[in-house]
Amino acid sequence: MRIRITFARQGDLRFTGNLDLQKLWERGARRAGLPLAYSQGFHPQPKISLASALPLGFASRAEVVDMRLAEILPTDTLPARLNDALPSGLRVLHVESVEDGAPALQTELEAAEYEVTIDRADLPTDFETLVEQTLRLETIPRERRGRPYNLRPLILDLRTVPQKSANQAASEPKGPHLWMRLAAREAATGRPEEVLAAIGLGDASFRIERTALVFTWGRIPK
């Protein structure tokens, strides 16, 4: 049986790398008593695959992992069962069963959406203008690991988020300040911190949360 788990990743778990997260799911599933299916061979590995790597420090409320089980189980009790067995930074939102032969998640991912909250001290007064200027550019040449590329086509959408400062007179506006949808295909993945650098906020302090993943078959969360 193959199950698809939608989960949020917050707090301390923002600082766990993708390989370690794989291990975390493996151990969490065992603690929850799920009958993991293993690969054949000399070093059998559980069949767990994450849709998309999340950079260190990012939070997310829309992560997806596929997991193969050796038995067929009803999925409705699984969120509670898993949540009891997971560290507090991981939270299962939804579990559904998918066809065994369905394509791998990574191959079906098209885009990812992010919210960015910028530290008040680093928020420029002409923030909206800077964003508009960036969007008007036809090419945004950037470099990653020594290789030049054009960031602009990877930005599918980019908007400033109006602040409800009236209600929050006592405290500063909490954000988020920016919302973006970036390409997340296997050979073409936009990185939100690169977009911030293009806007001119490369040195600012900010927090980034992934809010949705867009697959060929639909969005998560739905």
Place this chain on the structure above:
Amino acid sequence: MLSPEEIRARLDRLLPRVEKPGRYVGGEFNSVIKDWERVAIRVALIFPDIYDVGVSNVGLKILYDQVNQRQDALAERAYAPWFDMEALLREHRIPLYSLETKHPLSCFDLLGFSLPYETLYTNVLNILDLAGIPLRSAERGESDPIVIGGGHATTNPEPVNEFFDAFVIGEGEEAIHDVISAMLAARAEGASREGLLRRLASIAGVYVPSLYRVHYLSDDTIERVEPVVPYAPSLITKRIVPVLPPPPTDFLVPNIDIVHNRVSVEIMRGCTRGCRFCQAGMITRPVRERSVAEIVDAAEQAINATGFEELALLSLSSSDYSRIDELVDAVSERFQGRKLTISLPSLRIESVSVDLMEKLKEHRSAGFTLAPEAATERMRRIINKFIPDEQILDTTREIYRRGWKTIKLYFMIGHPSETLEDVRAIANLCKRVLAEGRAVLGWKAHLHAGVSTFVPKPQTPFQWVSCDTRERILQKQALLKREFRTDKNIKLSWTDPADTLLEAWLSRGDRRLAAVIHSAWQKGARFDAWHEGFKASVWREAFAEHDLDPYFYTHRQRRTDEVFPWEHITAAVRKNFLFQDFRASLEGEIRVDCRLNCFACGILPTFASMRRDHPGEVWKCPEVRSPARGSMSLTPAHELPLAVHSE
């Protein structure tokens, strides 16, 4: 002082800039977060090495459970930050904090440092400094936490005496509660820090170094150590628990990869073999075993509670666990079909060990490790670990024959009176072992020779001997490298002599080393156990600054009547016993496993009433049946019911 919320906010910004930020955030499954406001005593348990090494430490896990099970106390954790994180903490003025609630360490009532090895000392200083706590006990005030150390290195705590308010000598399971009770009582009566130290000093096994004065002779050796107050005992005897308490099962499951991702169950404590170089074997007596049922149940509970993929059954000598066959059968049956690696370290070199590992083959790991320690009969008699060459060859042949492709053999160079011929014999033995493997596996057979360098440790029969000099060590290592150069299937690993000598003076030093350690830390020494950290030149300068000579501590043959710096601390194995054993070593005389013949090491007279109250198989020492006498209930060795040898 920053609040936990302020610390969290700063960490959010800084952590993406460090290597492996998961080291510094906590949030592990099975970590315990209690309400800070609702407990009286807050304890920070600190492993003064990097998170990756410290988080799996079983000793601290035991204490973490002991404290957190109390209603009136909480325990949180901290580790030494790596260089990159230390730089950021200092730059942004963030005090070192606990992983659970992010409280600065200075907000805790008690800091408990684990000191399993000596090369952590500079990290202790660095952690105190990062926490903004005065480094020296004498400089701390009423609002500073009490700083206590425990662990194997405290068999000689003198080199770090100035930095600790107290040490717990021996086992901490019960002592931690006595310490907390003393803190509660001191608080209830409004006692000063001095009053609390007084209470701590009256707890069995607790050593408060500031209450002692050391008198030196003109040759810089020690004349005597005396308490300066009447309530401090002249001899501090280690604590033990009569019966091992239930082992911890809900181990912390880290969110990042660490060194030992596994469940560990201690199957027994102590060792009856009496290898003369082995400090652990001397200081963890008596041998106390857990039952097969307790071990297997705990292992299963722990595997279920953690989801770990490896189980380690820990002891100093697994083969000597009295029901080892039964245990291995029970474990392999219980975990059949579960994807689990099971390690059973410290097996004796005999074919039975291969049978044991064979039973675990569904769970086995790649290599098979054995520790002959020496390669000539003469050396083996001296160190009291006697295994004939033929037995080693028979056992290793069997290991290769049953399909293990790599055998790892541990040796030590630098044992007392060792010659170059004894060292060459290590190479010859390895070649003969590999030849056995070749006969079975051809070129697929591999051998890994791990050759470390002996450090004569306090509270062992070899405490009188000197450590090999750097030149001598290099000469022996060069010989081995030469001998092994021709065979690609033999891998040799060795210890840098500088690391060995650092360990030697830190473990054998006296109180004057505290100033050296402090200077070395000031000059940047930290993570001395790491290649990235240790700098020999810094330590040379620190010694010179205080007009001390490392030679005095490491290379000097100690007089037979010398008073050791650690002599007011005892692991309940008497100096006279150790000396007799040292003499026996010089004669090449072997002492058998002490379950076969009690050599009256001192454990039984010290803990006679405890043994009397806990008769039977739990202990491997002879039973004590004589009636208790007086409040101390000490039974002189010659009155013990079983035959007692020596002295």
